[in-house]
Amino acid sequence: GPLHKKKKSKPGITTTLVAILTLSTLMWTNGLMAQSVTPDGTREHPYPIGDISTLISFAQCINNNQPFAFEDGKFVFDIDGDIPAGGAGTYFEQTADIDMNSANWNIPIGKQNKGFEGTYLGGGHKIMNLTLTADNRALFCHSKGHISDLTIENPVFEGTFNDGGALATYVMGGTIDNCHVTGNDLVFSGKDCGALIGWVGQLSDYFKADSITISNCSNRCHITSTYQQSNANDQNSVAGVVAVINARHYVVTRCFNTGDITSTYRPKFQNDEFCFAGVVGRGLLPNYPSS
Secondary structure (H helix, E strand, O other): OOOOOOOOOOOOHHHHHHHHHHHHHHHEEOOEEOOOOOOOOOOOOOEEEOOHHHHHHHHHHHHHOOOEEEEOOEEEEOOOOOEOHHHOOOEEEEOOOEEOOOOEOOOOEOEOOEOEOOEEEEEEEEEEOOEEOOOOOOOEEEEOOEEEEEEEEOOEEOOOOOOEOOOEEEEOOEEEEEEEEEOOOEEEOOOOEEOOEEEEEOOOOHHHOOOEEEEOOEEOOOEEEOOOOOOOOOEEEEEOOEEEEEOOOEEEEOOEEOOOEEEOOOOOOOOOEEEEEOOEEEEOOOOOOOO
8 A cells, every 4th residue: 555654743742741641640549630738727638647646746735735836747836836725726637547555545635724626527537445544534635626527446444533434524615526435345433434425514613614516426335333432422423425414505416325334333322323324424403405
């Protein structure tokens, strides 16, 4: 057949086109163009928390009650930092399951009067093997922020543990949504303990608590209370979700418990008050109804 003369490509065009296609292929992931995003604490770009060391640095900065910053994958003290004290108005996201390796968690997030005020997005991940060995301990101590989509798996409560839970000790405001406790059996030797939350509100003054909503939360662990009171007119509450409510405005909705709750308690005094319940143990004052 007839010979066809090949057209010559202009120098550099083919090479450039191949380079562009190769770069585009490398950047394309799961059908979306991958982009390098700098976290800034917004809902769209929350600060990531993906390992124990980052979680510890986060707790230390929240408890310092001063502005702080996020540098090189960790939270650091910085009075001129972009993150307000308590994490107020700032979004943080757990990006992986975190195994605490049964280490004693002695820096719960949000000390008294230095509570957590941001938004913690659990991302459907877990905190595993969290060990709590003293009163008022939990992953979060005081929270007025928003915590969601997080599971505490295989928590351990050691010693005479009072006023606490796996997720939070005192929820003073904000919301807790879609958070759960699963795994091994729990033993409470102290008083007023919930598998998930110790107190909604605060022991001393219910006027300090803001509006609070606990929703879509659960406990799947079996609970045994070994607490024995020593004084008359004693009170104790044990529950799967919230041990005690002491707040003016609250809603507890769509929460459940599937674990057995048992106690070795034997009454000694006439006016003892012990409450054991699947979702909420007791309320100290007349409140708006939960649902």
